[in-house]
Amino acid sequence: ALKLGKALATAGRLTPTLFRQWAVLLYRAAGKRGGLSRASKAELRGLSVIPLAGGGLGCVDDAPIYVFQQSDQKAATLDCFDTVKEKLRIVDASLLAAAPARPMVLSVLRDAGVVDASPDTVVTQHVIPALVEAASDRSSKEATCDRSTVIAYWRLIRALLAKGEGRRGLQAKVERGKREEIIKLLRDAAVPVCVRAADGKKGFE
Secondary structure: OHHHHHHHHHOOOOOHHHHHHHHHHHHHHHHOOOOOOHHHHHHHHOOOOEEEOOOOEEOOOOOOOEEOOHHHHHHHHOOOHHHHHOOOOEEOHHHHOOHHHHHHHHHHHHHOOOEEOOHHHHHHHHHHHHHHHHHHHHHOOOOOOOHHHHHHHHHHHHHHHHOOOOOOOHHHHHHHHHHHHHHHHHHHOOOOOOOEOOOOOEOOO
């Protein structure tokens, strides 16, 4: 089944519809053997077979790929998330359009290394690495991340760190753990600092 997906991608015939059908075939074939082996998952992650929003195929070995589900829509309410979303490689939404096949397609996407576009995942896997790269570019005078993008990244981080402050209970404990992870990543990374956000309010110093 993996060879079939690779052949379809090489031939330029792996449309979102064909990907859904192939994913169901791969899921069922792997299920008979107890799931994909570690070697098969590694091979799958290296294949450019995942249809992306806006066209084209991708694999996570090149760069992270995200999938937006209904539960991730709350992320859109966070400050500047829409701006950051434009920078992400996102799975073509039509892959999850067929309800009966959705769980099988999601399982294959996860085996391929695709991750949910939750705010904390986007910040830890995309935003902070992008800021670190921007800092490196500044030192070499090759800017690949403009000021407006850096500001958007910092505003999203600020909104995420402020999310859930003052709450109690298990969910609040989970959110505190995520905030602490983000803060640790920021402390360990050399990143460009945004002193003022676009709305004139103070940012991080």
